[in-house]
Amino acid sequence: xxxxxxxxxxANLNDDVARRAGSGGFGGNLxxxxxxxxxxxxxxxxxxxxxxxxxxxxxxxxxxxxAGFLFKRGVHHIPGRTASYKRRYFVLSSTARLWxxxxxxxxxxxxxxxxxxxxxxxxxxxxxxxxxxxxxxxPKDCADASNKRIWELRAANAAELTAWVHMLTEQASDxxxxxxxxx
Numbered sequence: 001x002x003x004x005x006x007x008x009x010x011a012n013l014n015d016d017v018a019r020r021a022g023s024g025g026f027g028g029n030l031x032x033x034x035x036x037x038x039x040x041x042x043x044x045x046x047x048x049x050x051x052x053x054x055x056x057x058x059x060x061x062x063x064x065x066x067a068g069f070l071f072k073r074g075v076h077h078i079p080g081r082t083a084s085y086k087r088r089y090f091v092l093s094s095t096a097r098l099w100x101x102x103x104x105x106x107x108x109x110x111x112x113x114x115x116x117x118x119x120x121x122x123x124x125x126x127x128x129x130x131x132x133x134x135x136x137x138x139p140k141d142c143a144d145a146s147n148k149r150i151w152e153l154r155a156a157n158a159a160e161l162t163a164w165v166h167m168l169t170e171q172a173s174d175x176x177x178x179x180x181x182x183x
Contacts, residue, residue, distance in 0.1 A: 063093045063094040063095060064091050064092070064093060064094070065092045065093065065094050065167065065171060066091075066092040066163070066164070066167040067089065067090065067091045067092065067107070068089070068090065068160065068164070069087055069088070069089055069090070069104075069156070070087075070088060070090050070100075070153045070154065070155055070164065071085035071086065071087050071088070071153065071154040071155075071156075072085060072086055072087075072088050072100065072151070072152070072153055072154075073085050073151075073152035073153070073154070074086065075149065085154055088100040088101060088102065088114070089101045089102070089103055089104045089106070089107055090153070091107055091113070092167055092168065092171060095175075096121065096122040096123055096171040096172060096174065096175030097119040097120065097121060097122070098119060098120035098122060098137075098168070099113035099115060099116070099119055099120075100113055100114055100115055101113050101114060102114065120137065120151060121175075122137075122168060122171050122172035122175050123172060123175035123176045123178075123179050124139060124140055124141060125137040125138060125139060125140060125151070125172060126138045126139075126140055126172075127165060127168045127169045127172055129161065129165050130152070132158050132161070133154050133155050133156075133157070133158065133161055134152060134153070134154045134155075134161070135152075135153050135155070135161060135164060135165050135168070136150055136151065136152050136153075137150065137151035137153070137168070138150050
Protein backbone atom coordinates (compact mmCIF):
# COMPACT_ATOMS: atom_id res chain seq x y z
CA UNK A 1 0.00 0.00 0.00
CA UNK A 2 1.37 3.40 -0.96
CA UNK A 3 1.08 6.37 1.38
CA UNK A 4 0.33 9.82 0.03
CA UNK A 5 2.43 12.58 1.58
CA UNK A 6 0.57 15.72 2.59
CA UNK A 7 2.73 18.83 2.22
CA UNK A 8 5.44 17.61 4.52
CA UNK A 9 3.13 16.12 7.15
CA UNK A 10 4.81 12.71 6.93
CA ALA A 11 8.28 14.25 7.25
CA ASN A 12 7.10 16.26 10.24
CA LEU A 13 5.51 13.13 11.71
CA ASN A 14 8.76 11.18 11.34
CA ASP A 15 10.80 14.02 12.91
CA ASP A 16 8.27 14.29 15.74
CA VAL A 17 8.34 10.53 16.37
CA ALA A 18 12.15 10.44 16.40
CA ARG A 19 12.37 13.41 18.76
CA ARG A 20 9.85 11.96 21.18
CA ALA A 21 11.31 8.47 21.04
CA GLY A 22 14.70 9.93 21.95
CA SER A 23 13.25 11.92 24.83
CA GLY A 24 11.37 8.98 26.31
CA GLY A 25 7.91 9.95 25.12
CA PHE A 26 5.29 12.50 26.03
CA GLY A 27 4.68 14.47 29.14
CA GLY A 28 2.51 17.37 30.10
CA ASN A 29 -1.11 18.19 30.47
CA LEU A 30 -4.07 16.25 29.31
CA UNK A 31 -6.26 19.14 28.33
CA UNK A 32 -7.17 20.77 25.09
CA UNK A 33 -9.10 23.52 23.43
CA UNK A 34 -10.72 21.83 20.46
CA UNK A 35 -14.34 22.75 20.93
CA UNK A 36 -14.98 19.96 23.43
CA UNK A 37 -16.94 21.80 26.08
CA UNK A 38 -16.55 20.42 29.57
CA UNK A 39 -14.84 17.14 30.25
CA UNK A 40 -12.13 16.32 32.73
CA UNK A 41 -8.45 17.08 32.37
CA UNK A 42 -5.72 14.62 33.32
CA UNK A 43 -1.98 14.90 33.73
CA UNK A 44 0.02 12.16 32.03
CA UNK A 45 2.46 12.14 34.93
CA UNK A 46 -0.27 11.39 37.49
CA UNK A 47 -1.18 7.83 38.33
CA UNK A 48 -4.87 7.27 37.78
CA UNK A 49 -7.30 4.45 37.73
CA UNK A 50 -10.54 4.40 35.88
CA UNK A 51 -13.11 1.72 35.45
CA UNK A 52 -13.04 0.52 31.89
CA UNK A 53 -9.90 2.51 31.08
CA UNK A 54 -8.74 -0.11 28.60
CA UNK A 55 -10.24 -1.22 25.35
CA UNK A 56 -12.86 -3.91 25.42
CA UNK A 57 -13.69 -6.27 22.62
CA UNK A 58 -17.43 -6.61 22.44
CA UNK A 59 -19.55 -6.89 19.36
CA UNK A 60 -22.79 -5.38 20.55
CA UNK A 61 -26.17 -4.63 19.06
CA UNK A 62 -25.13 -1.04 18.32
CA UNK A 63 -22.40 -2.20 15.94
CA UNK A 64 -19.57 -1.56 18.40
CA UNK A 65 -16.48 -3.60 17.58
CA UNK A 66 -14.10 -2.08 20.14
CA ALA A 67 -14.35 0.65 22.76
CA GLY A 68 -12.36 2.24 25.54
CA PHE A 69 -10.67 5.36 26.82
CA LEU A 70 -7.90 7.12 24.93
CA PHE A 71 -6.35 10.55 25.35
CA LYS A 72 -6.92 12.74 22.29
CA ARG A 73 -4.46 15.48 21.42
CA GLY A 74 -6.12 18.83 20.85
CA VAL A 75 -6.36 20.24 17.35
CA HIS A 76 -5.22 23.67 18.57
CA HIS A 77 -1.86 22.44 19.87
CA ILE A 78 0.79 25.15 19.72
CA PRO A 79 4.17 23.86 18.47
CA GLY A 80 6.91 24.21 21.06
CA ARG A 81 4.51 23.82 23.95
CA THR A 82 3.77 20.70 25.93
CA ALA A 83 1.14 18.59 24.19
CA SER A 84 -2.34 18.86 25.67
CA TYR A 85 -4.71 15.92 25.72
CA LYS A 86 -8.22 15.12 26.93
CA ARG A 87 -9.48 11.74 27.99
CA ARG A 88 -12.34 10.57 25.78
CA TYR A 89 -14.30 7.37 25.39
CA PHE A 90 -13.73 6.07 21.85
CA VAL A 91 -16.05 3.65 20.05
CA LEU A 92 -15.03 1.79 16.89
CA SER A 93 -18.09 0.75 14.89
CA SER A 94 -18.48 -2.24 12.60
CA THR A 95 -18.76 0.27 9.72
CA ALA A 96 -15.14 1.45 10.34
CA ARG A 97 -16.18 4.75 11.90
CA LEU A 98 -14.48 6.03 15.02
CA TRP A 99 -16.64 8.06 17.38
CA UNK A 100 -15.70 9.69 20.67
CA UNK A 101 -17.64 10.78 23.72
CA UNK A 102 -16.94 12.76 26.87
CA UNK A 103 -17.48 9.63 28.94
CA UNK A 104 -18.53 5.98 28.91
CA UNK A 105 -21.82 7.06 30.46
CA UNK A 106 -22.58 9.35 27.51
CA UNK A 107 -22.19 6.40 25.15
CA UNK A 108 -24.26 4.08 27.33
CA UNK A 109 -27.03 6.69 27.62
CA UNK A 110 -27.12 7.05 23.82
CA UNK A 111 -25.91 10.65 23.88
CA UNK A 112 -24.56 12.04 20.63
CA UNK A 113 -20.84 11.55 20.17
CA UNK A 114 -18.76 14.73 20.23
CA UNK A 115 -17.91 14.15 16.55
CA UNK A 116 -21.45 13.14 15.52
CA UNK A 117 -21.31 15.32 12.40
CA UNK A 118 -17.84 14.19 11.32
CA UNK A 119 -16.92 10.67 12.37
CA UNK A 120 -13.38 9.51 11.72
CA UNK A 121 -13.74 7.36 8.59
CA UNK A 122 -10.96 4.80 8.89
CA UNK A 123 -10.75 3.99 5.17
CA UNK A 124 -9.33 7.52 4.74
CA UNK A 125 -6.46 7.00 7.22
CA UNK A 126 -3.29 5.03 7.74
CA UNK A 127 -2.87 3.80 11.31
CA UNK A 128 0.64 4.34 12.71
CA UNK A 129 2.13 3.56 16.10
CA UNK A 130 4.19 6.70 16.77
CA UNK A 131 5.65 5.85 20.20
CA UNK A 132 5.09 3.03 22.70
CA UNK A 133 1.91 4.76 23.94
CA UNK A 134 0.81 6.91 20.98
CA UNK A 135 -0.89 6.10 17.71
CA UNK A 136 -1.57 8.46 14.84
CA UNK A 137 -4.22 8.38 12.16
CA UNK A 138 -2.60 9.95 9.10
CA PRO A 139 -4.75 10.96 6.09
CA LYS A 140 -4.25 8.86 2.94
CA ASP A 141 -5.65 11.37 0.46
CA CYS A 142 -4.60 15.01 0.66
CA ALA A 143 -7.10 16.11 -2.00
CA ASP A 144 -10.04 15.67 0.39
CA ALA A 145 -10.22 19.02 2.21
CA SER A 146 -12.22 17.48 5.07
CA ASN A 147 -9.47 14.95 5.73
CA LYS A 148 -6.32 16.91 6.59
CA ARG A 149 -6.15 16.34 10.33
CA ILE A 150 -3.61 13.95 11.81
CA TRP A 151 -5.27 12.39 14.84
CA GLU A 152 -2.93 11.68 17.76
CA LEU A 153 -4.29 9.30 20.38
CA ARG A 154 -2.52 8.13 23.52
CA ALA A 155 -3.28 4.94 25.43
CA ALA A 156 -2.77 4.43 29.17
CA ASN A 157 -0.38 1.52 28.57
CA ALA A 158 1.35 -0.45 25.81
CA ALA A 159 -1.12 -3.35 25.89
CA GLU A 160 -4.06 -1.02 25.28
CA LEU A 161 -2.22 0.71 22.45
CA THR A 162 -1.42 -2.63 20.81
CA ALA A 163 -5.09 -3.63 20.98
CA TRP A 164 -6.24 -0.30 19.52
CA VAL A 165 -3.67 -0.37 16.71
CA HIS A 166 -4.70 -3.93 15.82
CA MET A 167 -8.44 -3.18 15.80
CA LEU A 168 -8.12 0.14 13.94
CA THR A 169 -5.80 -1.37 11.34
CA GLU A 170 -8.11 -4.34 10.82
CA GLN A 171 -11.22 -2.17 10.43
CA ALA A 172 -9.41 0.32 8.17
CA SER A 173 -8.17 -2.51 5.96
CA ASP A 174 -11.64 -4.07 5.72
CA UNK A 175 -13.22 -0.68 4.95
CA UNK A 176 -10.61 0.16 2.30
CA UNK A 177 -11.21 -3.18 0.57
CA UNK A 178 -14.94 -2.39 0.41
CA UNK A 179 -14.46 1.07 -1.15
CA UNK A 180 -15.36 1.29 -4.84
CA UNK A 181 -12.42 1.53 -7.24
CA UNK A 182 -12.24 4.69 -9.34
CA UNK A 183 -10.78 4.61 -12.83
